[in-house]
Amino acid sequence: MSAKNNVTMEKLTALCKRRGxxxxxxxxxxxxxxxxxxxxxxxxxxxxxKKLWWKKFVQDRPDMVGIDGPILLHPKxxxxxxxxxxxxxxxxxxxxxxxxxxxxxLVEELTGQDMEGELEKINKTLKKLKAKCPxxxxxxxxxxxxxxxxxQTQMNGFEGxxxxxxxxAGAIFVEFKxxxxxxxVKVPFGIAQIGKAFRNEIVAGNxxxxxxxxxxxxxxxxxxxxxxxxxxxxxxxxxxxxxIMEVGADKKNLRRxxxxxxxxxxxxxxxxxxxxxxxxxxxxxxxxxxxTDFDLTAHSKKSNxxxxxxxxxxxxxxxxxxLEPTFGLDRTILVALLSAYREEKLEKETRVFLxxxxxxxxxxxxxxxxxxxxxxxxxxxxxxxxxxxxxxxLEFDDHGNIGKRYRRQDEIGTPYCITIDFxxxxxxxxxxxxxxxxxxxxxxxxxxxxxxxxxxxxG
Ligand code: GAP
Numbered sequence: 001m002s003a004k005n006n007v008t009m010e011k012l013t014a015l016c017k018r019r020g021x022x023x024x025x026x027x028x029x030x031x032x033x034x035x036x037x038x039x040x041x042x043x044x045x046x047x048x049x050k051k052l053w054w055k056k057f058v059q060d061r062p063d064m065v066g067i068d069g070p071i072l073l074h075p076k077x078x079x080x081x082x083x084x085x086x087x088x089x090x091x092x093x094x095x096x097x098x099x100x101x102x103x104x105x106l107v108e109e110l111t112g113q114d115m116e117g118e119l120e121k122i123n124k125t126l127k128k129l130k131a132k133c134p135x136x137x138x139x140x141x142x143x144x145x146x147x148x149x150x151x152q153t154q155m156n157g158f159e160g161x162x163x164x165x166x167x168x169a170g171a172i173f174v175e176f177k178x179x180x181x182x183x184x185v186k187v188p189f190g191i192a193q194i195g196k197a198f199r200n201e202i203v204a205g206n207x208x209x210x211x212x213x214x215x216x217x218x219x220x221x222x223x224x225x226x227x228x229x230x231x232x233x234x235x236x237x238x239x240x241x242x243x244i245m246e247v248g249a250d251k252k253n254l255r256r257x258x259x260x261x262x263x264x265x266x267x268x269x270x271x272x273x274x275x276x277x278x279x280x281x282x283x284x285x286x287x288x289x290x291x292t293d294f295d296l297t298a299h300s301k302k303s304n305x306x307x308x309x310x311x312x313x314x315x316x317x318x319x320x321x322x323l324e325p326t327f328g329l330d331r332t333i334l335v336a337l338l339s340a341y342r343e344e345k346l347e348k349e350t351r352v353f354l355x356x357x358x359x360x361x362x363x364x365x366x367x368x369x370x371x372x373x374x375x376x377x378x379x380x381x382x383x384x385x386x387x388x389x390x391x392x393x394l395e396f397d398d399h400g401n402i403g404k405r406y407r408r409q410d411e412i413g414t415p416y417c418i419t420i421d422f423x424x425x426x427x428x429x430x431x432x433x434x435x436x437x438x439x440x441x442x443x444x445x446x447x448x449x450x451x452x453x454x455x456x457x458x459g
Contacts, residue, residue, distance in 0.1 A: 003344035003353070003436070009279050012337055013207050015352065019411045021045065021337070022208065033212065034204035041412055042333070044362035044393060046215075049247060049332055050194055052360065053217050056243060057192055064190045064219070065183055069171025071196055072155060072162050077170050080302035081295060082266060087166055088146040090119055091202045092126070096138035102202050103144035106131060114263065119144055149199045151212075164198035169324065171195070172220045173295045176307055187309055187320055188232070190221035194329065206280055208330040215329035222309070222320035225293065229323065233270065233290060236325045240274055240286045247332060248339035248357050253277040254285075267294035276335050285335060286327045293319040336360060340413055342436075353435055354413030358456040364392040365416040365452055366409045372398040381420040384430065384445055392452055410435060416452060 016022040020039035026032040038046055058066040078084045090103035104116045107125050115122050122144045125131075130139050151164040165171060172191045179191055194217045204210050221236070223229055241254055259271040269290040276285040296319050300307040310317045340354040358364065365388065369381035378398065385396050395414070397405050402419060409417050419431045424445070432451065433440045443451055 003342035003351075003355070005339075005341060006343045007279065007338050007341035009207060012341060015341070015354075015411060016042065016207075016337065019408070035211065035213065036208055041362040045336065045356075045360060046329065046333055048360040048362070049329065049336065050217070052246065053243065053327065054192070054194065056246075057190075057217075057219060057239075061190075063185075063188060064192055065179060065185065066192045066194075067172065067175055067179070068195065069168070069175060069193060071165050071198070072153075073165055073170055073174065075160065075162055076302055077174055077299070078150065078163055078166075080298040081170055081173075082298075083150060083163075083166055083170075084148070086266075087150055088117075088148050089202055090117075090122055090144045091147045092122075092144040093142045094133035094135060094138060095140040095142060097133060097136035099133065099135040100202055101134070105203075106134075116263070119146060147200075147202060149201065151198045151200050165196075166199050167197050167326075168193045168195045168216045168218045169220060169295075169326070172218065173299055176220075176222075176296060176299075177305065180309060187311060188221060188223045188227075190219045192217070192219045194218075206278070208334050209278065209280075209283070211330055217327040217329055217332075219325045220291075220295075221323040221325070223323060224311070224314075225318060225321045229290065229321070233288065233323060236288050236323055237272060237274065240288060240325055240327065243327070244274070244276070244285065244332065244335060246357065247336040247360055248355070249276065249335050250339060253339075255282060257284075265289070267291050276331075278334070278338065285331050286325070288326070289324045291322040291324050293321050295322060296320065351407065351410060353410035355436055356413040356415075357459050358415045359459065361413045361415055362393065363395045363409070363412055363414040364456060365418055366395045366397055366405070366414050368402060368405055368417060368419045369398050370402065370419055370421040376425055377420055377422070380424055384418065384420060384448070387445070388448060388452070391449065392456075406433065406438075415455065418448065 019041060021042035023037050023039055024031050025035040025037045054066065058064045091100055092103040092106065093100050103122045107113065107115050107122050110129055110131055111125065126141060132139050150166050152161040153164065155162045172193055179185060195215060196213060197216050198213050201210055201212050204212050223232065245251060253276055255275050257273045257275050264271060269292050271287060271289040273284045274286040275282045296307040307319065308317050309320050336356065340356045342353050342355050344351045367381050367385045369377040371377055385394055388394055406417055415435045417433045424430050428445045429442050430445055431440050432443055
């Protein structure tokens with residue numbers, strides 16, 4: 001029987017909780033605002049995805065450098081970037097059940113039209129269509145109004161509000177000068193960052209798709225404004241698609257959506273979203289925007305500092321333009337999990353396993369002594385564990401019968417299970433079982449290292 005994807009959000013969220021990937025946070029207090037904690041395997045998965053991204057986009061490229069900036073940044077930054085003034089979503093409340101909605105999403109569901117940012121049109125349309133509350137069916141709304149999505153807080157020694165950054169990009173632009181002065185970078189070059197961002201979303205939901213606290217992996221790629229950029233733009237899109245396929249997405253579940261000219265953000269010359277077919281429909285996964293010189297110019301004006309680049313070959317000084325490939329980390333994790341989910345009908349049961357590409361699997365191999373109460377087996381299994389732990393993320397498991405241990409590792413997506421039995425004591429061989437095929441082989445302990453290396457490299 002071949003394994004099928006058959007995934008739903010219900011099945012995935014249940015597996016994530018059952019197997020320690022992702023938990024609804026503060027469960028003991030009844031949950032908290034659609035927030036989630038990454039559990040032990042979720043954390044490993046997240047770290048592996050970050051590592052893969054950092055290697056591909058920073059370490060393997062001579063034209064890229066990486067930074068790690070703060071979450072709390074000078075409020076002037078957000079004034080310059082336009083966030084204080086216009087990082088708004090339209091919200092609306094049902095007067096009867098008091099439930100709050102994104103007003104533009106409500107209109108879009110009714111008319112298919114994207115009215116993001118058009119408050120007046122939204123109010124008129126909702127009235128005209130006598131829109132019903134999706135929660136209680138009433139048709140009694142407050143007027144839609146703008147709501148700034150930045151979280152505000154206070155800081156000792158600083159007057160006025162400061163904000164939790166709503167995107168990582170800001171921390172990159174304010175270090176442009178330091179990078180140019182310290183790193184001998186030559187245009188075109190990029191600055192990358194992975195980190196948390198915070199948005200006071202009106203409605204969070206769809207598991208880890210829309211969160212109020214999430215992580216982004218962003219690149220600001222600085223280019224000469226006089227050089228043709230369209231090919232480079234296309235190359236970045238392809239790299240973004242390549243990356244999501246490296247974590248397991250099927251190309252047929254991806255599509256591109258170009259923002260119509262009239263809807264482009266004030267800074268953008270061109271924006272394309274890479275969308276993924278989630279169980280709840282095609283929605284944004286990543287984005288790529290040509291941000292022109294908007295940010296550097298705005299920060300330069302606000303700070304009275306020159307944010308320019310001098311090209312010694314062309315003997316020209318200029319403000320670079322920017323291409324911005326942005327990747328949501330939590331959405332990447334969601335896509336990795338959705339893509340990996342498999343159900344396979346066996347004779348007596350349905351086996352569930354996660355077919356992760358091996359390099360992102362949270363555990364690469366699980367080590368099982370056949371019996372927990374046989375000291376010599378446990379000792380030998382610990383020796384095998386110690387011999388491999390330097391190079392591979394392992395798990396030692398001696399609970400319950402071997403069949404149950406296999407099922408557990410299948411659901412974690414562990415590519416290999418290694419069992420140490422009584423023959424191992426005599427001839428130094430073990431049984432190694434592969435996740436997808438469930439095929440078992442007998443191999444020598446001293447060959448395990450090479451075996452795992454080769455298997456993991458194959459992907
Ligand atoms: N610097 C550009 C920027 O922040 P964005 O489209 O607003 O652009 C970039 O966000 C990416 O961050 C999105 O493509 C998405 O993957 C992720 N993202 C945005 N809001 C999110 C949220 N509330 N929860 C989870 N991920 C989110």
